[in-house]
Structure formats: structure tokens, C-alpha cells
Amino acid sequence: xxxxxxxxxxxxxxxxxxxxxxxxxxxxxxxxxxxxxxxxxxxxxxxxxxxxxxxxxxxxxxxxxxxxxxxxxxxxxxxxxxxxxxxxxxxxxxxxxxxxxxxxxxxxxxxxxxxxxxxxxxxxxxxxxxxxxxxxxxxxxxxxxxxxxxxxxxxxxxxxxxxxxxxxxxxxxxxxxxxxxxxxxxxxxxxxxxxxxxxxxxxxxxxxxxxxxxxxxxxxxxxxxxxxxxxxxxxxxxxxxxxxxxxxxxxxxxxxxxxxxxxxxxxxxxxxxxxxxxxxxxxxxxxxxxxxxxxxxxxxxxxxxxxxxxxxx
Amino acid sequence: xxxxxxxxxxxxxxxxxxxxxxxxxxxxxxxxxxxxxxxxxxxxxxxxxxxxxxxxxxxxxxxxxxxxxxxxxxxxxxxxxxxxxxxxxxxxxxxxxxxxxxxxxxxxxxxxxxxxxxxxxxxxxxxxxxxxxxxxxxxxxxxxxxxxxxxxxxxxxxxxxxxxxxxxxxxxxxxxxxxxxxxxxxxxxxxxxxxxxxxxxxxxxxxxxxxxxxxxxxxxxxxxxxxxxxxxxxxxxxxxxxxxxxxxxxxxxxxxxxxxxxxxxxxxxxxxxxxxxxxxxxxxxxxxxxxxxxxxxxxxxxxxxxxxxxxxxxxx
Numbered sequence: 024x025x026x027x028x029x030x031x032x033x034x035x036x037x038x039x040x041x042x043x044x045x046x047x048x049x050x051x052x053x054x055x056x057x058x059x060x061x062x063x064x065x066x067x068x069x070x071x072x073x074x075x076x077x078x079x080x081x082x083x084x085x086x087x088x089x090x091x092x093x094x095x096x097x098x099x100x101x102x103x104x105x106x107x108x109x110x111x112x113x114x115x116x117x118x119x120x121x122x123x124x125x126x127x128x129x130x131x132x133x134x135x136x137x138x139x140x141x142x143x144x145x146x147x148x149x150x151x152x153x154x155x156x157x158x159x160x161x162x163x164x165x166x167x168x169x170x171x172x173x174x175x176x177x178x179x180x181x182x183x184x185x186x187x188x189x190x191x192x193x194x195x196x197x198x199x200x201x202x203x204x205x206x207x208x209x210x211x212x213x214x215x216x217x218x219x220x221x222x223x224x225x226x227x228x229x230x231x232x233x234x235x236x237x238x239x240x241x242x243x244x245x246x247x248x249x250x251x252x253x254x255x256x257x258x259x260x261x262x263x264x265x266x267x268x269x270x271x272x273x274x275x276x277x278x279x280x281x282x283x284x285x286x287x288x289x290x291x292x293x294x295x296x297x298x299x300x301x302x303x304x305x306x307x308x309x310x311x312x313x314x315x316x317x318x319x320x321x322x323x324x325x326x327x328x329x330x331x332x333x334x335x336x
Numbered sequence: 337x338x339x340x341x342x343x344x345x346x347x348x349x350x351x352x353x354x355x356x357x358x359x360x361x362x363x364x365x366x367x368x369x370x371x372x373x374x375x376x377x378x379x380x381x382x383x384x385x386x387x388x389x390x391x392x393x394x395x396x397x398x399x400x401x402x403x404x405x406x407x408x409x410x411x412x413x414x415x416x417x418x419x420x421x422x423x424x425x426x427x428x429x430x431x432x433x434x435x436x437x438x439x440x441x442x443x444x445x446x447x448x449x450x451x452x453x454x455x456x457x458x459x460x461x462x463x464x465x466x467x468x469x470x471x472x473x474x475x476x477x478x479x480x481x482x483x484x485x486x487x488x489x490x491x492x493x494x495x496x497x498x499x500x501x502x503x504x505x506x507x508x509x510x511x512x513x514x515x516x517x518x519x520x521x522x523x524x525x526x527x528x529x530x531x532x533x534x535x536x537x538x539x540x541x542x543x544x545x546x547x548x549x550x551x552x553x554x555x556x557x558x559x560x561x562x563x564x565x566x567x568x569x570x571x572x573x574x575x576x577x578x579x580x581x582x583x584x585x586x587x588x589x590x591x592x593x594x595x596x597x598x599x600x601x602x603x604x605x606x607x608x609x610x611x612x613x614x615x616x617x618x619x620x621x622x623x624x625x626x627x628x629x630x631x632x633x634x635x636x637x638x639x640x641x642x643x644x645x646x647x648x649x650x651x652x
Contacts, residue, residue: 037649067650074430076648100432107650110427114350126342127431171427 024051027179027211028073032082035068035235042068044235045082050213050228052178055205057226058215059326065235066215067107070181073213074104087178100128103172107183110168113157117148117167120156124174142170146200162193169200179211180204186221198225223322231329238333239325246325258298260289261314262305269308276300290318339433343441344448351411351449360407364457367399372461376468383473384480384596386465396461397592400488401585405524407453408495409502409516411446416503416643417512426648439643443500443636450492458485479614483595490628491588497635504642523583531579539572587628591621 028050035043043065050056058066071077073086075095084091087101111120118139125135143149146166156164165185172180182201186194202225204210216222222229229246231239262269265284273282273289278297283290291301305312351357371394375386387396394402416439419425428438458481466472473481498519502512561569580586595617612620 037647071426071648071650076426076429096432096434099430104426104430106423106426108423110423112424113422123342123346124427124431127339127428127433129339129432175431 024053026050026085027052027054027087028056028084028213030069030073030082030084033069033072033079033084034081035065035072035077036080041235043072043079043232046232046235046237048230048237048240050179050211052211053205053209054228055201055212055214055226057222057229058213058232059217059219059222059229059322060215060232061217061330064217064232066232067183068235069232070104070183070213070215073098074102074181075099076104100175101178102181103175103177103179104181105165105168105172105183105185107187111156111164111171114155116153116155117143117159117170118152120167121171121174124171128175130174138174138176142173143167145173145204146170147196160193162189162196165189165193165197166200169197169204173204173210177210179213181213181215183215184217185214186216186218194221201225219322219326229322231326233330233333236333239329246322256292256295257318258291258293258301259314259316259318260291260301260305260312261287262289263311263313265289265310266308269305269310272304272308273301276304339431339437340440340444343428343433343438344444347415347442347445348448351445356410357449360403360410361453361456364399364403364407364453365460367394367403368396368457368461369464370394371396371399372465373468376465382597383465383469383471383477384484386461387481387484387596396458396484397589397596400491400592401589402524404488404492404588405495405520405585408446408450408492408497409499409520411449412442412496412499413502413512413516414509415442415446415500416639416646417507417509418503420507420646421509429648435644436640439500439504439640443496446496446500447493450496451489454485454488454492458488476614480595480617483614483618484592487588487592487595487625487628490625490632491584494584494628494632494635497632497639501635501639501642504639504646523585527583528580528586531576534579535572535576539568539575581624584628584631587624591624591628594621 026049028048030046030048033043033046034041046065046069058069060066068077072079073084073091075086075091075098078092086098089095089097089101091098112123115123121139121142122135125138130138140149140152143152146169148163148166148170151159151163156167159167169182169185172182185201186197189197198221201212201214205212214222214226223243226243228242229239230237270282270284270289273279273291276293276297277300279291279293279301281292283292291297293301302312302315372386375388375395416425419428425438429435462473462481499512499516502515503509506512506515594612595614597612597617618625
């Protein structure tokens with residue numbers, strides 16, 4: 024699949040402080056890319072550079088085929104940004120805000136009006152088209168913000184902490200909207216966030232940034248494999264009884280690497296092929312399986328692992 | 337250019353809809369109208385004297401000297417940094433427009449608002465007085481009024497440029513408003529006090545009054561000013577004027593007064609000078625006009641350059 028974003032040694036320094044340090048990454052068309060990192064990790068700075076709004080100190084990046092420095096205006100015709108905090112005019116109505124953005128994109132009047140109506144419809148704000156933004160809730164503002172980012176019909180959208188400060192209902196709505204846009208319009212989305220759950224349920228690829236350095240770049244489906252070091256996985260078991268002999272025999276099963284007991288749960292760590300033998304062994308010891316499920320790593324565990332490695336290393 | 341005009345029309349709409357501008361516009365129109373109304377008594381031989389006002393009220397020139405800086409600075413001081421604070425600057429610059437479209441659009445909008453203000457105030461003043469006087473200005477007088485309008489426009493744009501410069505240089509609107517107030521006070525009040533104090537300190541009085549009268553005569557008949565004292569006073573006046581020339585408000589005041597043929601220095605102290613023709617007035621004051629125009633251009637060029645170099649950072 025075609026790359027929409029490619030960075031090579033992308034670096035941004037403010038004096039002595041290096042905000043983004045030699046970033047190398049690729050984002051493919053149609054991906055929802057989660058940009059993870061604690062506050063001050065360099066997520067927003069990277070986005071500003073990729074939008075052509077901030078000039079890199081070193082390195083290059085290509086966005087939708089355009090160099091971010093040499094062709095920054097072209098980049099801004101195909102890429103949109105929704106900044107962290109509401110970036111629209113409170114004294115203008117939702118319609119006027121979008122219309123202004125359409126004008127800045129040099130869209131003819133009729134096309135612009137159709138587009139504004141369409142975007143407001145997509146984000147479910149048609150009813151409030153003529154209401155000033157200052158009277159909107161944060162969630163409503165974010166919806167209009169997303170509509171504003173879509174006005175130019177972009178190939179890629181950078182959403183910087185789009186759900187920060189939103190209540191759970193509004194957060195869910197924004198998340199579903201992002202997924203819908205990605206699905207229906209094949210929009211590439213870069214979602215910068217420090218909310219791990221949000222990234223986990225929305226994105227199909229993540230990059231973890233810490234102190235300006237990319238410490239992990241992986242697809243979500245590969246993350247568990249990466250975490251467990253290969254094809255192996257962890258199974259969580261709840262049994263009617265657990266004996267030392269059972270644990271000893273489970274450890275002896277071909278493909279099982281380790282067995283640990285935590286509270287009432289038994290964790291078997293090994294290859295996928297060992298599942299059947301593990302079940303047989305348990306039954307042979309007269310125990311019953313109450314629950315058996317693969318235990319996937321949460322993004323929090325993954326993040327903390329890499330974050331701690333980076334801090335320690 | 338499309339970006340510039342889009343930004344300009346949005347800004348213009350904001351300006352004309354802002355309470356700040358409407359209050360100042362209303363104040364200036366009301367004061368100008370009152371000034372013109374009272375100035376009718378002093379019209380004498382020239383229609384342009386309606387801009388001199390009555391002796392105990394503001395003249396149009398004084399209104400502009402006092403309120404002009406406030407107007408220009410008020411329209412510009414938060415034009416850029418307010419957008420940075422609200423986060424709208426990164427949204428606007430995130431669109432496919434050239435960066436200078438934003439600063440140019442803001443300047444054009446401010447300029448249109450101020451030009452509208454200057455023209456409408458002068459037009460209203462003329463509109464009030466023509467029926468009262470029963471005659472209209474002659475061609476020469478109309479040209480003088482036109483020259484005054486142009487000069488006033490340049491003067492107002494100078495302050496607008498300074499206001500925009502502050503809004504680009506200072507990230508916080510509170511800082512730029514403080515600098516705007518400081519600039520206004522410096523050029524409108526402080527510099528004239530400083531000029532007087534400096535000239536008095538640097539040119540001490542030489543000579544004194546000469547007693548030429550006989551015994552029993554009142555003082556005002558006995559004493560006359562010595563030539564040395566007169567010379568020192570003239571030297572002091574020249575130095576004071578030279579220092580005051582550093583102030584755009586002073587340059588505007590003397591140039592506008594010269595164009596109208598009115599001496600105007602402070603509240604209620606207008607005097608009618610010899611009525612110079614417009615070419616004479618322009619010839620005598622071209623340097624002042626040039627300085628006002630150059631300061632305006634330099635201030636705008638500085639804000640333009642500074643704006644192009646603004647680093648958009650997280651939070652802008």
C-alpha cells in the first residue's frame with residue numbers, strides 16, 4: 024500500500040532542547056495511526072512539521088507526495104489538522120466557520136456551500152449550523168472541528184488529542200466518527216493522544232514517542248507478538264482446582280514455556296499449537312476448565328514496557 | 337491574493353462588528369460633529385476653519401492627535417496574538433494560503449476601517465456645517481480637506497502598523513496592550529513634557545528684562561525683554577520643537593495645522609495663522625509627511641517580517 028507519510032531523520036530543536044529526534048516512520052494510506060506518548064513527547068511538534076507549519080531543524084518528510092518544506096502549501100491542500108484545543112472562531116456560527124475555511128481553500132461558492140452542508144451532516148451538526156460556536160459544548164465544538172478539518176477533502180487528517188476534555192459519551196461519538204470516516208472515505212488518520220484506551224480501540228498502527236524519539240512503531244495486530252517475543256502468547260485459565268502436580272505437568276507440555284499462578288488464575292505462556300495438549304493435561308488431572316482465554320497485552324502494558332525501557336536505558 | 341481578501345473581509349466584518357471600534361467611531365464622530373458645530377462661529381474667510389473647532393473645545397486635529405493613536409493601536413494590538421492564544425492561527429495557517437496573506441489581510445481590514453472612519457468623520461463634519469453656513473468649500477478648500485483626509489489616514493495607519501507589530505512581537509495580548517498604552521502616552525504626553533524640560537535644562541535663560549521705564553511707571557511699562565533673552569527663548573523653542581518632532585502626533589499636528597492654515601497647540605489655544613496655499617503647505621511639510629509615511633511602512637515591514645518568522649508551536 025502507498026505511503027502517505029514518510030519521514031527521514033526528521034528532527035526539530037528549539038535551541039538546546041530537541042523536541043523531535045531523528046524520526047523515521049511511514050504511514051500507509053487508509054491507516055489510523057496512533058501517535059502515543061506522554062505530554063511533551065514531541066507528538067504535536069511532529070504534526071506541525073508534517074503540516075508544513077514548523078520547519079524541521081534536520082531531516083525531511085513527504086506527505087502525500089509533497090515535501091513538507093519545499094512544497095508546504097501543497098501539503099496543506101491535502102492534509103488537515105485539528106489542533107488540541109478548539110481552533111475555530113467562537114463568534115462565528117458553525118456554518119460561517121466552515122464557510123471561511125472553504126474560502127481559504129479557494130472553493131467556489133456553490134461547491135463550498137454543498138461541502139459545508141455535507142460536512143455538518145456527516146458530523147451530525149446540521150441542526151446547529153446557524154448557532155455560534157461559543158454556545159457549544161466541547162463535544163459539539165470538536166465535531167465542528169472535525170468537519171472543518173474535512174472541508175478541503177484531505178487525504179490525511181492529523182487529530183491532536185481530539186477527545187481531551189470530552190465526557191465519555193462525546194469521546195465515544197468522536198471515536199466512532201473517526202472510524203466511520205476512515206471506513207467510508209478511506210481517510211488516513213493520525214491520532215495523537217496520550218489516552219491509551221482511545222488509541223487501542225481506534226488505531227490499527229501505533230508509534231510510541233518519548234522525549235522526541237520513536238521507541239516503537241508497530242501494527243496493533245503485531246503488538247502482542249512483539250511483546251511476547253515471537254509467535255507465543257499467554258493463556259489465562261480458571262480451573263476448579265490447581266495442584267502443584269498439574270502445574271509441573273503443564274510446564275512439561277511441548278511448546279509451553281512457563282506457567283505462573285496469580286490469585287485464582289493460571290497463566291500458561293507458550294505457542295498457539297500447545298492449546299490442545301494443555302487442555303488434555305488439565306482434564307487428566309481431574310480438573311475442569313471454567314474459563315480459558317488468550318490474555319492479550321493491554322496497550323498500557325506495552326506502553327509502560329517500552330517507556331520504562333527507554334527511561335532506564 | 338484570494339487568501340488575503342478572504343482574511344481581510346473576515347477581519348473587516350470583525351472590526352465593524354466590534355464594540356471597541358464602534359465606541360471609538362461613535363466618540364470621534366460625536367466629538368468631530370460638536371467641534372464642527374462650534375467651529376462655524378470661527379469660519380471667517382475660510383471653510384476649513386471648521387476643523388479648528390471653537391476656542392474652548394476640541395478641534396478635529398486635536399481629536400486625531402489624542403484619539404488617533406488609540407484608534408490605530410486598538411485595531412491592531414491583538415490582531416495576531418489573540419489568534420495565537422485562541423489557537424485559530426494554526427488553523428488558518430493550516431490552510432493552503434501563503435503566510436503573508438494573513439498579515440496583509442489584517443492590515444488591509446484595519447486600513448479600510450480607519451479610512452472609513454477618517455472619511456466619514458470629515459464628511460459628517462462638512463455635511464453638518466454646509467447647511468449652517470449656507471456655502472460649500474471652494475475648490476482650494478476642498479483640496480485642503482482632501483489633503484487633511486489623506487494625512488489623517490497615513491497617521492492612523494502608522495498607529496495601526498505599530499499595533500500590529502506589537503501583536504506579532506508579543507505573544508500575550510496583555511503585553512501588547514501595555515506597550516500600546518506606553519507608546520501612546522510617550523508620544524502624546526511624555527515627549528512634550530520631556531522636550532520642555534530638556535530644552536529648559538540645555539538652554540538656560542541668557543539676559544533678562546531691561547528696566548527702561550521711569551520711577552512710578554507700572555512694571556508692564558517699565559520692563560522690556562532683552563535681545564539675549566529673546567534669542568535664548570527662540571533657541572529653546574527650536575530645541576523643544578526638534579525633540580517633539582520625534583513624535584508622530586506632533587508631526588501630524590503641525591502638518592495638519594499648516595495645511596488648514598491654523599496654529600493649533602493644545603486645548604483651546606488655536607490661532608489662525610496666515611492662510612497658506614495647499615502647495616505651499618505641502619512644500620513646507622513634505623518632510624513631516626514623508627516621516628509619517630516611512631514610519632508607517634517600516635512598522636508594517638517589521639511586523640510582516642516578524643510574522644513570516646513566527647514559529648508555530650504546540651498551543652498556538
